[in-house]
Amino acid sequence: MNKRVTRIGWIVLAALLCLSLVLVPGCTTPAEPEEPTIEIPYKNDGMFVQMIIGEPDSLDPAWCYETAGGEQIQYIYESLLWYDGEKTDEFVPVLATEWEWNDADLTWRFKIRDGVKFHEGGDLTPEDVEYSFERAMVQDRSGGPIWMLFNALLGVSSSDEVTFADIDGAVEVDGDWVVFTLSGAYYEFPFLQILCGQWGSIVDKEWCIANGDWPGTEETYLDYNHPAEESDTILFDDANGTGRWKLNIWEHGVQIKLEKFDDYWGDPAPFDWVITQLVEEWTTRKLALLAGDADFVDVPRAYIEELLDIEDITKYADLPGLHVDAFFFTFELVEDSPYIGSGALDGEGIPPDFFSDIDVRKGCAYAFDYETYLKDALLYEGKFLGSPVVEGLYGYNPDASKYTYDLTKAEEHLKKAWGGELWEKGCKFTLLYNAGNINRRTASELLAEGLHRVNEKFQVSIQPISWGNYVDLLLTSGLPIFCVGWTADYPHADNFVVPFMDSGAGGVFSYFQGYGYPELDAKIRAAFQELDPEEQLAKYYELQEIYFQECPGMLLVQTVGRRFYTKYIHGFYYNPIIPGNAGPLWDMSKSES
């Protein structure tokens, strides 16, 4: 009897083992030899298929304020002009054939191209252009991108500060020309950059009105002002632009399919279809790329190594993105913040105004191991920075002074801090990061480790927290140090200096840090309004030096991107300001050779 039982026992054991082994290919088959190089088959002729992560909020040019939407919009719509190839400060005509600046009355005049058709058949007229901008300013959804237009045209930041007359007057039609009146001469150049954003896209006036958008009259404009939800604007998932591709279908959460527009005014689109599928899982995306089902996929930086030595994949490296992550010190924390220990300088915590001491900030800046961060977190794909003005922006200073990993310097600063008291007593506080962001965790750990190296008594604990919570604490100055990133709206130093240094509402970070002061604000304004390019650069360099000296935040690394296409995709070039990662599809092509 017992013999039987044990026999069954063995059988069961065997069965179990076999099963787990079957399910664990790794154990049974230690990396059996496959041919090292793989062939990616040529699929989907005439289609550009990309698999990416983010889905647009809305395809309405006036609403959209994120890259996923911006990318689609730039395929469907067109603006008056566009950047010249890789350059971010020279332009080529698109819907405007020529443009001239008038210093006297601060106007930009654009001659509108004729013979341009909209997807739904309408013809492009100067009225359409006027309507497009006025519609955008009338809509001005809260938190939207239109503040840029208001800044440039009316010197204010939202429609609440102006009357309809102002909006109406900002853009006027003059024969074949459209005239924009700017708020200041210094906007002459930035305005052109602003026009290239998706918010500068031209829509079809008649079609929009016919479909129930703003009729263009004063009495109705308040009804179309500050729409609450994406679906409140008809251009949300319905589109009618002049671009090379027209919207075929947007299956929310699944894919967006763009179809070639045959009546395009310029040279025809290189792809019959542009298909953007949303695939969250990296493994799935990678396998799709290798199977040739996708021509381009989003590749998280951590995983680039897996693709590096595949011949059939074309790689483009060292593409500086107009983006920077940084640690920001909060100068004046709330008294009852749970992350500052005892709330006093007694070794069991930190006082709320801990980081208002410049030596503390500099100490931290020197205690951070930039090289390791670059090596491990970014796999060398980054550039060190001294200031918020990153490479690729107008006003970037290649040899701005930078912080380095230097524990001795860190030590001397931290010894000075708080009259030496800090060094004696030590400190304890919590460093938070938004859960899921591995790189920011790594950065936090590096900082904590560095400080601990300088002085055993510096105890920094690290804690993840949901993004919502994080923002909440950020806004209520509850975070001793917060780590967030910033991406350009348009490639101009001002677009970075203001959020990092301005003490007003424009200072996205400095405002919540409690950094910034009137003189500085004045300097920023002066730099922006300076008309002489030489002078302007000098002023921006000065601002960057100030940021380095006062060290209100420690810039991590300017991330440098890569692109991976199947070898069948040709013609990629890099322009950092183009939204989305797929690149300038209109200049690219797909062929089997």
Place this chain on the structure above:
Amino acid sequence: MELRAYIIRRLLLLIPVLLGVTLFIFGITMFFSPIQRATLYVTNLRQLANLPAIIEQYGLDQPLVVQYGTWLGQVLRGNLGWSNVANMPVSEAIWHFLPATLELAIFATPLIILIGIFLGSTAAAHKDSPVDHGTRVVAIVGWSLPTFWLGLILLMVFYGYFRGFLPPSRLSIQMDMVVNSAEFIRYTHINTIDAILNLNGPVFLDALRHIILPVITLSIVNVAFIMRLMRSSMLESLGKGYILTARAKGLAEKVVVNKHARRNALIPVITVSGYLFAALANGVVITETIFNYKGIGWWAWQSAFRLDIASVLGFALFNAVLFVLVNLVVDILYTRVDPRVRLGGSVQ
């Protein structure tokens, strides 16, 4: 008429449940400060300055009761609110994502039940023999597997090794073109069924190819649930007197097991197949994510993850209704299988 009365009674019972579910979820949301919930609407850091406006706009700072009241009012007016995840009204989102999940269920559920019943009765028929232990261990191992792990490994083998053999997502690009073209009528948005209705072989095969892996994953993980139940209830009925009678009649063992024992053993299995539905509702969340098979589970996950409360609430309502209906059907089915049961009553 007893039937109608019964159905009505059950549906009336649904109302308090729905109220409870939604109220509970609303309670959860009260864990957040208004700002936290407002961040859902932030796509660009510049909007941080606008958070108060957003809070104002969505009335996020209102007390629980007020928010619930307004929401309920909207619901009664047939408006479930805006799903930020799906980028469309919640009510639309449900119908937008349902077909995919339905397709999974249509294939997975029968598979799970049949395999489960088969394994269960086999194991029972050979109680304590190696066969028994074998089947049980297999089933239990499957049950102990982390879904995501299994799914990704299957993906690795059938999409990675045999390159592109069983791909993720619902359709290949070409077939997607066909499906979205004018001459293909999407009656149900359930690709396989539509393909049949359109008499379109390629699409059908393609859809089939895409659905195999997720279905297998779901089945492997859930089959033990039915299997162990079937086994024990089979053992139970095999121990009953009428089995001895049947044998004493001279019936062949096969007939005894398959006719007399199984018919009785099925009864409890039917009762729980309602819960199998719940089990699947959990299973699809991960399965759909991994196989990029965008269905209602994926949507629900994203919503819960990004605290898109409107969506979560909508999903909750939908799911609760579905759950109750399924159980209702099960109960009615029950009376057909077991002559002893009357609606509303129970077996013994």
Place this chain on the structure above:
Amino acid sequence: MEDLVTIRDLAVRFYTYEGVVHAIDDLDLDIRQGETLGIVGETGSGKSMTALAILRLIPYPGKIESGSIVFSDRDAGDELDLLTLSEDKMRAIRGNQISMVFQEPGAALNPVFTIGDQISEVFLLHRRQELGYQAKQRVDSLLSDGNGLAAGLKRPFWRWQRRLYNKIAGESHPVEPRLLSRIPLFRRLLWRLRDEASLLTVDMLKDVEIPDPARVAVHYPHELSGGMKQRAVIAMALACSPKLLIADEPTTSLDVTIQAQMLELFRRIKVDKGASVLFITHNLGVASEVCDRVAVMYAGRLCEVASVEELFLHPLHPYTKALLEAVPMPGRELQTIPGALADALNPPPGCRFHPRCPSALPMCEQERAKLKEVSKDHMVACHLF
């Protein structure tokens, strides 16, 4: 009068985790043609096991260890050792030559099938050819007296049906119908067999005195009273008018008035079916009413076998005596048997009754007593004789 069943040194053992249980120990027993043999004994004395052993239905983990059960089929004129028979042959005998009535009518009937289905199942199984023949007859009559257009159209189908049922009536294992009966939908084409079977079923139910049998046939077990159920079970058992009917405590679970009816029924059956009955009970009173001979069992062994009168007038075995004294009677205070039933796992050595035996001899503890005939038809296993 010759024997229908001859059981020789039958041994049944149960292999449980706790140990080996000797359910039956070299049991010798004869069941004669047309008699009613009763087996009495306490619960667990092995009565039911004997019955199941005859049908070879000892449940797992039980096992028939040794011995022989010879069943003499008078019509076939040959003798079969049931224990060596092939499973198929055995199945042909179960429910046909030998059938069984169980203690719990409620449990014995399958709750999800109607009474009719469960009874006709037996006919369909064992009386297939006859049914086939009946069916053929009906089709013939249809063919002969069916005329008119409708009938004309149906004729080819009827012909085919006749051929079909002819096959069933003829060969023992006709191919075509077997195939049909496998395939769910086509199975219906054999509906005439079912019809015939249900006709027989109704007759059967009438036989066991069930009022309005046609209606009862379509009822589910839970819709019937205990007595009705038991009658149905008996009908099922008698369906193929078996040579041997085994009744395992058929009346215990019924209340007294019904009991009486049942016993009456059994007597009648014996008379007009001429079947032998193996009547298992723990109730001596019942036994005395129905049985011709009675066998007394204790702890898996036979103590005494004798005709009813003999046993009740001159019981020999101390256990039998004790049993008889334990029967409540007016004008005598109840005697109980001291001690408890022997532990089946490790039974006492020698005579298993000796620990409880008032007149036990020393030798009783060593060796067990063989069953010896003390007077005509009276056998007892005790050292006292």
Place this chain on the structure above:
Amino acid sequence: MTDWRFMARQLARNPMSLMGIIIIVVFAIIAIFAPLIAPPPEGHWNPNPYMIPRDGYSATPQPPSEEHVFGTTEGQYDIFYGVIWGTRTAFQIGLVVIGIVVAIGIVLGSLAGYFGGVLDEVIMRITDIFLAFPALILAMAIVSAIGPSVRSVMIALAVVSWPSYARLIRGDILQVREEDYIEASRGLGASSGRVILRHALPNAIYPTLVMASLDIGAVVLAAAALSFLGLGAPEGYADWGQLTSFARNWIVGPPGDSLKYWYAVTIPGLFILLFVLGWNLLGDAFRDILDPRLARR
């Protein structure tokens, strides 16, 4: 009525449950001696032993070596240390959650079952509410509400899984309370509390035990799933689910060597599998033995 000795004997005899027990015992040993098997690094800036020490910060997993027996996973977290201390986490989650859940279930269930009436109605409707919602998704909502951490995972799982226990126990109590001996002790004027504790519960408890033993595995799985969906323990916390989700993007290695990172993928996966398997085997055997409907020979 089942008695413990009988059960113990059966468990020891049944090869499946035997394996289950062995597996669990092994894990228990690992959990208890974790500090010895994988001692936390000295003088690390982070004193919490549950945080897996990192060897560098690069993403790419490193294969097994002397100092990393099982290699390192994404972010250079030591897999060996992770799985060893993760065993503690697993037991923590499993036992704590089930403990809480059973406690709640017993209290509410027996109240509902024993007193019936309005109380019963209310409690059952509440359980309806919970059962009408897919547990995993509800758990997700709760976790993302109170912020991802092991603690909140446990809370969430407890919240979503108590109702089925309440129902189970209620049902059993309902059955038992009709039994004669309960009537009897009532007749003897025993207080209801006493009747529940002394008579009703002990007899109703067995199915609950079965379910509990089965659920410990399920709970750990659910926790792992939550981690995988980004709603589990904080990055770097010793938790199997998280280790698996670290490996999530390395399941398919670089082309030509698809199994390059098998250690990162399979080792944590196997730990989960075996742990859950252990409990399921045990539970399944329990179920066989205790299932009142199965005739016991």
